[in-house]
Amino acid sequence: MKSKNFQAIYVMWLREMKRFLRAKSRVIGTLAMPFFFLLSLGFGLRPSLNLPGMPQSASYIDFLVPGIIGMTMLFTSTFAGLSVLWDKEFGFLKEILVAPVRRLAIVLGRIAGGITTAIIQGFLILIISLFIGFKILNPFGIILTLIFMFLIGIGFISFGITMASIMEDTQGFSLIMQFIIFPTFLLSGALFPVSNLPGWLKPVIYINPLTYGVDGLRGSLIGFSQFPLLLNLFLLLIFDLVMIALGSWLFSKTEV
Amino acid sequence: MQYNKNIDMLAIEVKNLTKDFNGLKAIDNISFEVKEGEIFGLLGPNGAGKTTTIKILSTLLKPTEGEALVCSFNVLKEKDEVRNCIGIVFQEPALDNQLTAIENLDFHSRLYGLNKEKRQKRIKEVLRLVDLESKANILVKNYSGGMQRRLEIARGLMHYPRVLFLDESTLGLDPQTRRNIWDYILELNKREKITIILTTHYMEEADYLCEKVAIIDFGKIVALDTPQKLKDILGGDIISVEVISPERAFEVFKKISWVKKISKHNDIVNLNVEKGEKKIPLLIKIDQKEEGFEIKSVNLRKPTLEDVFLYFTGRTIREREVSRAEGNRFMMKRRFRR
Numbered sequence: 090m091k092s093k094n095f096q097a098i099y100v101m102w103l104r105e106m107k108r109f110l111r112a113k114s115r116v117i118g119t120l121a122m123p124f125f126f127l128l129s130l131g132f133g134l135r136p137s138l139n140l141p142g143m144p145q146s147a148s149y150i151d152f153l154v155p156g157i158i159g160m161t162m163l164f165t166s167t168f169a170g171l172s173v174l175w176d177k178e179f180g181f182l183k184e185i186l187v188a189p190v191r192r193l194a195i196v197l198g199r200i201a202g203g204i205t206t207a208i209i210q211g212f213l214i215l216i217i218s219l220f221i222g223f224k225i226l227n228p229f230g231i232i233l234t235l236i237f238m239f240l241i242g243i244g245f246i247s248f249g250i251t252m253a254s255i256m257e258d259t260q261g262f263s264l265i266m267q268f269i270i271f272p273t274f275l276l277s278g279a280l281f282p283v284s285n286l287p288g289w290l291k292p293v294i295y296i297n298p299l300t301y302g303v304d305g306l307r308g309s310l311i312g313f314s315q316f317p318l319l320l321n322l323f324l325l326l327i328f329d330l331v332m333i334a335l336g337s338w339l340f341s342k343t344e345v
Numbered sequence: 346m347q348y349n350k351n352i353d354m355l356a357i358e359v360k361n362l363t364k365d366f367n368g369l370k371a372i373d374n375i376s377f378e379v380k381e382g383e384i385f386g387l388l389g390p391n392g393a394g395k396t397t398t399i400k401i402l403s404t405l406l407k408p409t410e411g412e413a414l415v416c417s418f419n420v421l422k423e424k425d426e427v428r429n430c431i432g433i434v435f436q437e438p439a440l441d442n443q444l445t446a447i448e449n450l451d452f453h454s455r456l457y458g459l460n461k462e463k464r465q466k467r468i469k470e471v472l473r474l475v476d477l478e479s480k481a482n483i484l485v486k487n488y489s490g491g492m493q494r495r496l497e498i499a500r501g502l503m504h505y506p507r508v509l510f511l512d513e514s515t516l517g518l519d520p521q522t523r524r525n526i527w528d529y530i531l532e533l534n535k536r537e538k539i540t541i542i543l544t545t546h547y548m549e550e551a552d553y554l555c556e557k558v559a560i561i562d563f564g565k566i567v568a569l570d571t572p573q574k575l576k577d578i579l580g581g582d583i584i585s586v587e588v589i590s591p592e593r594a595f596e597v598f599k600k601i602s603w604v605k606k607i608s609k610h611n612d613i614v615n616l617n618v619e620k621g622e623k624k625i626p627l628l629i630k631i632d633q634k635e636e637g638f639e640i641k642s643v644n645l646r647k648p649t650l651e652d653v654f655l656y657f658t659g660r661t662i663r664e665r666e667v668s669r670a671e672g673n674r675f676m677m678k679r680r681f682r683r
Contacts, residue, residue, distance in 0.1 A: 093457075096455055097455075099455070100452055104444070104448075104452055107444060107448065108444075111443055179438070179442070180435060180437045181439055184435075184453070184500075185456070186405060187404065187405060187428055187431075188453075188456040188457060189425040189429045189457065189458075190425075344405065
């Protein structure tokens with residue numbers, strides 16, 4: 090790619106940073122839900138809960154926090170990808186599409202911006218959870234955690250871009266939230282071990298990329314995972330590559 | 346350079362361009378040329394195909410058939426080259442209103458690969474051109490409609506384009522602001538020697554700004570010339586006579602030898618004549634009772650582009666827009682979709 094296209098990735102990222110720093114209400118809004126989940130479930134279920142499939146040594150909070158970080162990544166990333174829709178709505182997308190740069194550079198720039206803000210928000214949740222009793226067992230796990238956050242984020246930003254490229258306006262937004270994002274979250278093992286779910290739901294859980302994201306985060310943070318970490322990494326990587334390819338292909342066909 | 350004298354460089358060449366939206370022809374086999382440095386107007390009602398034309402020329406839409414060259418680059422095969430040499434102000438606002446004016450301009454110029462020095466110099470220049478220097482660091486969401494338009498024009502100029510597209514750039518603005526924007530357009534055409542293609546459905550706008558006007562209706566160009574020549578087609582003056590029983594009056598006026606052209610529109614009969622001020626007394630002298638009509642008012646004026654539009658399409662531009670709205674919901678839906 091020419092230097093102009095790298096410049097485009099950078100400027101898309103820069104714009105996202107400026108908007109992120111200015112839209113404090115948006116940040117608080119997207120952090121509120123994981124925060125409330127963390128507080129209510131964490132405190133509400135802490136004393137009694139040890140479900141089959143949970144490690145004996147860990148408390149429910151330890152089990153829950155990686156799940157909530159996964160949830161934060163899911164929501165903020167999908168949101169970042171779907172923000173293409175708002176650019177469509179407010180006309181700014183035309184300004185971007187008429188510029189002499191590759192569409193792929195635009196997509197990569199948006200991913201770069203989205204992943205930065207998503208990881209910041211994921212880390213905020215991690216920091217908050219330290220105050221309510223979450224313990225990080227292995228400091229080196231932080232680096233691994235970062236890698237998993239990164240992989241979850243990229244996949245779902247690209248998923249958001251894919252959806253935004255198909256949709257004409259923001260009307261379908263709540264449909265995506267209700268029918269894709271929430272089920273993805275609830276059936277990922279973020280809140281409870283998936284081994285307790287009935288057999289007919291198993292295929293859904295295995296198809297769900299967030300399952301491997303949450304499992305990987307749990308392995309990195311509390312040293313307990315259902316699948317080997319390498320398998321988690323590998324499957325997330327495949328998910329990312331497929332979504333990036335699909336997202337940039339559909340985005341490149343966008344006409345305004 | 347002697348041999349070059351008679352060859353006009355073309356900024357835009359459009360040949361037999363057609364765009365089909367699921368069987369509906371938004372533009373239908375249109376051809377035109379725009380010379381470098383010219384202000385060229387596409388004049389027509391909403392839904393006539395102006396915006397579609399602009400979108401094809403700016404590489405945002407693919408034509409169904411035909412060919413278009415912008416700065417001698419093909420809009421299908423040389424997209425990046427075309428995008429580099431054009432600036433565009435869209436019909437609907439296309440600013441990031443969470444950013445300031447400077448940040449919007451900075452975003453744009455980085456996207457077009459301007460280096461830091463050029464960026465800073467040019468941002469100052471274009472902000473001065475549209476008188477927004479003092480508002481440069483305000484978030485765009487706090488701008489008025491007119492200020493946003495001016496900023497968009499400034500942004501369209503950032504990367505020194507050779508051709509600037511203005512799609513209904515004064516739509517929805519008050520007359521005062523519209524006037525100001527006209528002056529900015531003329532000024533930058535003069536100062537930056539930039540070719541300007543604008544679309545409008547305001548007749549007086551096309552008349553005031555454009556060196557050449559293409560009148561477009563139902564996706565076809567029905568007339569193309571300088572505003573003056575278009576008006577000359579209709580002859581010296583127009584006498585508009587408001588009458589009771591216009592059918593009768595029409596028959597009577599038609600037979601008068603000095604009436605060069607005649608048309609009837611509702612209860613108004615328009616007569617194209619030379620030296621109109623001397624013809625009005627002659628009209629009044631006709632025995633109206635005898636002929637069976639009655640003159641209610643008489644109006645003498647020079648032909649406007651409105652008359653030209655009426656002459657070529659048989660209706661005024663406003664009526665055309667109403668009938669469009671009723672008869673062509675599909676197109677309206679497309680246009681208003683964002």
